[in-house]
Amino acid sequence: MTSGMDSVETHLAEVLAAIRPLQPARLDLAAAEGAVLAEAATAAGPLPPFDNASMDGYAVHASDVAVASADAPVTLPLTDQIPAGDGRALTLAPGTCVRIMTGALLPGGADAVVPVEWTNGSRERVLFYQPVPKGNAVRRQGDDVTAGAELLPAGTRLGPAQIALLAASGHGSALVRAAPRVAVIGTGNELSEPGSPLSPGRIWDSNSYMLAAAVRKAGGVAERHRVGDDPSAVLAVIEEQAAAADLLITSGGVSMGGEHDVVKAALSGHAAVTFRKVAMQPGMPQGIGAVGDGLTPILTLPGNPVSAFVSFCLFGLPALDALVGLPPRALRRTRAELTAPVRSPEGKRSYLRGVLDERAGTVAPFTGQGSHQLGALALANALIVVPEPVVSMEAGEAADVMSLP
Amino acid sequence: MTSGMDSVETHLAEVLAAIRPLQPARLDLAAAEGAVLAEAATAAGPLPPFDNASMDGYAVHASDVAVASADAPVTLPLTDQIPAGDGRALTLAPGTCVRIMTGALLPGGADAVVPVEWTNGSRERVLFYQPVPKGNAVRRQGDDVTAGAELLPAGTRLGPAQIALLAASGHGSALVRAAPRVAVIGTGNELSEPGSPLSPGRIWDSNSYMLAAAVRKAGGVAERHRVGDDPSAVLAVIEEQAAAADLLITSGGVSMGGEHDVVKAALSGHAAVTFRKVAMQPGMPQGIGAVGDGLTPILTLPGNPVSAFVSFCLFGLPALDALVGLPPRALRRTRAELTAPVRSPEGKRSYLRGVLDERAGTVAPFTGQGSHQLGALALANALIVVPEPVVSMEAGEAADVMSLP
Numbered sequence: 001m002t003s004g005m006d007s008v009e010t011h012l013a014e015v016l017a018a019i020r021p022l023q024p025a026r027l028d029l030a031a032a033e034g035a036v037l038a039e040a041a042t043a044a045g046p047l048p049p050f051d052n053a054s055m056d057g058y059a060v061h062a063s064d065v066a067v068a069s070a071d072a073p074v075t076l077p078l079t080d081q082i083p084a085g086d087g088r089a090l091t092l093a094p095g096t097c098v099r100i101m102t103g104a105l106l107p108g109g110a111d112a113v114v115p116v117e118w119t120n121g122s123r124e125r126v127l128f129y130q131p132v133p134k135g136n137a138v139r140r141q142g143d144d145v146t147a148g149a150e151l152l153p154a155g156t157r158l159g160p161a162q163i164a165l166l167a168a169s170g171h172g173s174a175l176v177r178a179a180p181r182v183a184v185i186g187t188g189n190e191l192s193e194p195g196s197p198l199s200p201g202r203i204w205d206s207n208s209y210m211l212a213a214a215v216r217k218a219g220g221v222a223e224r225h226r227v228g229d230d231p232s233a234v235l236a237v238i239e240e241q242a243a244a245a246d247l248l249i250t251s252g253g254v255s256m257g258g259e260h261d262v263v264k265a266a267l268s269g270h271a272a273v274t275f276r277k278v279a280m281q282p283g284m285p286q287g288i289g290a291v292g293d294g295l296t297p298i299l300t301l302p303g304n305p306v307s308a309f310v311s312f313c314l315f316g317l318p319a320l321d322a323l324v325g326l327p328p329r330a331l332r333r334t335r336a337e338l339t340a341p342v343r344s345p346e347g348k349r350s351y352l353r354g355v356l357d358e359r360a361g362t363v364a365p366f367t368g369q370g371s372h373q374l375g376a377l378a379l380a381n382a383l384i385v386v387p388e389p390v391v392s393m394e395a396g397e398a399a400d401v402m403s404l405p
Numbered sequence: 406m407t408s409g410m411d412s413v414e415t416h417l418a419e420v421l422a423a424i425r426p427l428q429p430a431r432l433d434l435a436a437a438e439g440a441v442l443a444e445a446a447t448a449a450g451p452l453p454p455f456d457n458a459s460m461d462g463y464a465v466h467a468s469d470v471a472v473a474s475a476d477a478p479v480t481l482p483l484t485d486q487i488p489a490g491d492g493r494a495l496t497l498a499p500g501t502c503v504r505i506m507t508g509a510l511l512p513g514g515a516d517a518v519v520p521v522e523w524t525n526g527s528r529e530r531v532l533f534y535q536p537v538p539k540g541n542a543v544r545r546q547g548d549d550v551t552a553g554a555e556l557l558p559a560g561t562r563l564g565p566a567q568i569a570l571l572a573a574s575g576h577g578s579a580l581v582r583a584a585p586r587v588a589v590i591g592t593g594n595e596l597s598e599p600g601s602p603l604s605p606g607r608i609w610d611s612n613s614y615m616l617a618a619a620v621r622k623a624g625g626v627a628e629r630h631r632v633g634d635d636p637s638a639v640l641a642v643i644e645e646q647a648a649a650a651d652l653l654i655t656s657g658g659v660s661m662g663g664e665h666d667v668v669k670a671a672l673s674g675h676a677a678v679t680f681r682k683v684a685m686q687p688g689m690p691q692g693i694g695a696v697g698d699g700l701t702p703i704l705t706l707p708g709n710p711v712s713a714f715v716s717f718c719l720f721g722l723p724a725l726d727a728l729v730g731l732p733p734r735a736l737r738r739t740r741a742e743l744t745a746p747v748r749s750p751e752g753k754r755s756y757l758r759g760v761l762d763e764r765a766g767t768v769a770p771f772t773g774q775g776s777h778q779l780g781a782l783a784l785a786n787a788l789i790v791v792p793e794p795v796v797s798m799e800a801g802e803a804a805d806v807m808s809l810p
Contacts, residue, residue, distance in 0.1 A: 029599060029600075029614055030614065030617070030618075030629070033618045033621060033622070034622075045603075047779070047780070048608065048777065049603060049607075049608060050605070050606070054775070054776075054777070055660070056660055056665070083594065083634065083665050084593055084594060084595040084606075084634070084665070085593065085594030085595030085596070085606055085607055085633075085634070086594075086606050087604050087605035087606035087607065088605075088606070089605065101665045102660055102708070103593070103595055103608070103708070104595075104606065105605065105606040139775065139777055143773070143775070143778070144773060144775070144777060144778045144779060144780045145779075145780045149780075151780065151783070152783060152784075158618075159618065159622060160615045160616070160618035160619035160622060160714065160717075161615065161714060161779065161782045161783045161785070161809075162783045163611075163614050163615055163618045164611040164612070164614060164615030164618075164710055164714070164779055164782070164783070165611070165779045165780060165782070165783035166599070167599040167609055167610060167611035167614040167615070168599075168608070168609055168611035168710065168779050169599075169609070170599050170600065170603060170609045171599055171600065172598070172599045172600015172601070173600065188489055188490065188508070189488065189489060189490030189491075190489040190490030190508055190509075191490075193577070194434060194571070194572040194573075194574075194575050194576055194577045195434075195575065195576065195577015195578065196577070198450075198454060198575060199492050200455070200492035200493075200494065200510065201455070201489075201490055201491050201492035201493070201509065201510040202454075202490055202492065203453065203454060203508070203573070204572055204573055204574065204575045205572060206568075206569040206570070206572040206573035207569070209434055209435065209568050209569060209572040210565045210566065210568055210569030210572070211565070212435070213435075213438045213563075213564065213565040213568045213569075214565035216438060217438075217439070217564060217565060224435070228490075229488065229489070229490070255460075255461055255507055260461070260488050260489070260506045303507070303508070305569055305573065309565065309566060309569070312565075368548070368549060370459070370544065370548070370549070371459075372453065372459070372544055372549060373548070373549040374452070374549060374550075374566070374569055374570045374573050375452070375549045375550045375554075375556070375570060377566045377569070377570070378556070378557060378566045378567045378569065378570035379557075380566070404566075
């Protein structure tokens with residue numbers, strides 16, 4: 001590692017140390033999608049809530065049809081029919097049967113459901129052509145979840161199946177850490193809005209769009225802001241957003257150089273923000289700290305778009321996870337054979353853009369590896385990780401590869 | 406495969422055949438996140454738009470400092486400074502230098518940027534201690550993307566990096582197939598709203614929550630509806646939603662049995678909807694077709710929650726992809742060693758819930774494999790796929806495993 005620089009791990013540890021999990025909030029189920037349980041969810045009652053039929057058929061006392069056969073069917077009079085949702089407290093008299101639908105409450109005394117195919121399908125006097133095992137086509141109360149059981153542990157991210165389980169157990173809401181609200185703040189006098197004409201010396205802003213999209217894709221709520229190279233204006237936006245958001249992510253203005261490093265200049269009075277060089281490429285200049293009365297965490301990412309993107313993957317995603325009380329999500333890692341040689345500066349860990357072909361076990365690095373070169377990034381599906389001491393790798397060598405989220 | 410049933414592949418083919426890609430629409434960049442390009446995006450101009458500095462330093466004529474050394478530095482007077490965003494059309498006079506910031510427009514004539522560390526850092530008379538290669542720290546106009554080049558092909562899903570590339574190239578909007586609007590329609594008299602008290606014989610609705618969450622997670626826009634076991638009411642909701650949505654997904658009411666199969670009953674007059682048994686478990690009863698004047702595709706999924714979930718993975722996700730003009734996304738497939746035996750009905754392909762441990766190369770099937778058992782589904786991360794002819798597999802055998810989305 002180059003002297004005067006910190007490792008990726010050191011910076012990540014400081015990022016995580018700067019973040020406290022959000023206050024839990026009770027959200028309606030639909031609003032809780034993608035959020036993270038702040039406490040274990042338990043079942044107030046059993047699931048299913050009552051014995052019920054797992055298919056359409058006839059509810060019987062199994063003993064009544066024990067001697068049934070195709071040659072000598074047993075005949076039982078049909079006394080009722082029970083559709084799903086029927087709440088009557090029925091009891092099945094011995095020597096009778098009822099028609100019952102999938103999901104319907106099994107009448108008292110009944111201990112099996114006979115498929116229609118094993119009968120003559122009558123609506124009056126039903127002929128049973130074979131015996132039925134006790135418990136056939138019956139779902140017992142609580143055979144999915146028993147009353148009081150833990151449904152999901154704290155820390156569970158609520159995807160479709162988890163939402164379904166909560167709903168099925170009657171939970172109309174859940175205590176969760178919700179999607180973090182992230183203020184994305186792009187800086188730079190050179191930035192123009194995409195879709196507007198471009199005057200000389202200026203470029204279209206891409207970082208604020210990219211980072212906001214990345215936050216949303218990762219499950220956060222993002223708001224874009226853009227501000228010029230005026231430290232007091234930048235500070236004003238930062239302070240305003242510190243009060244409104246759970247995390248601030250800036251891009252640009254953190255180089256090692258001069259008076260034009262506007263984010264550094266804006267935060268120069270804030271002892272709680274640390275700027276450092278991280279031994280990585282792209283993405284060397286990084287900052288982490290807290291701003292505002294609520295000590296809202298702020299990540300200051302470099303301004304080159306590829307640097308900002310890689311930095312978000314390494315530090316922004318873990319920050320979002322920490323806000324909802326989770327350890328950093330693991331980006332999928334694999335090893336793959338390089339299809340072309342790569343270079344890396346000594347003492348820095350490189351994250352080179354490439355196309356991973358998992359089936360072939362290969363990864364093809366792009367030629368355009370400049371930290372401004374979005375063209376390659378937009379076609380990449382993986383980052384090739386070249387360790388700090390390594391300055392070059394040959395085609396055919398196996399490299400560490402990290403899939404892009 | 407059991408006779409009278411169709412294969413998963415046959416049904417999937419009919420699902421895909423029922424769907425035409427959505428009409429493309431031009432969306433603002435932020436609204437286009439996650440949407441799919443309906444045409445290739447091209448670069449109107451080069452990217453970067455102009456030669457610029459890749460770091461803070463001094464712009465020079467490289468030939469002016471060719472003989473510089475630490476012992477005999479070359480001195481050049483500083484004539485200007487150029488911050489990023491500065492649009493002046495400057496020319497660098499031979500024998501002079503200018504201070505230049507990262508991203509700033511390189512003045513005419515200059516052919517290299519010298520890092521501050523190679524100089525005395527002066528703001529007036531700058532001492533250069535070493536020569537600089539031509540092109541040093543200069544990003545050439547178009548070295549990321551040339552004017553007129555294809556940025557992204559049609560069919561690209563717009564993630565953060567793709568949004569960034571479009572933005573950087575000045576695109577304020579994109580012609581895309583947007584997130585499909587999906588009407589999720591749960592059916593059944595037995596369904597109660599989670600959070601409300603449960604009367605006898607009823608259960609809390611989970612399918613509409615689950616399917617809506619699954620649609621949203623897959624990039625669609627979902628609206629939940631619920632309707633009782635009244636064919637005319639079901640038909641009314643279907644017809645209303647056919648006019649409003651791009652895809653209808655129902656759950657329940659498609660069993661093989663009686664008059665209580667409300668979705669079947671509601672659509673009985675619709676020749677354009679086909680109901681069939683698919684040789685899979687869970688999820689045998691399926692339907693696909695088109696409803697309404699616009700022939701809106703409709704997927705009728707079974708009502709057991711696990712059946713509905715598995716059906717959505719197999720048929721719903723491909724339907725959503727087809728709506729945006731893409732081939733079905735590939736769920737990650739792998740092979741893993743069973744930690745416990747599993748059973749499967751002959752002639753049906755089973756999709757059993759399990760926990761895949763990729764590192765260990767194992768998959769642990771749950772004991773609760775009933776199609777109503779959400780408890781196991783909510784803890785699963787994978788489906789174990791047991792082929793149609795296989796009725797049992799032993800612990801230690803290698804099984805096909807499909808990761809859940």
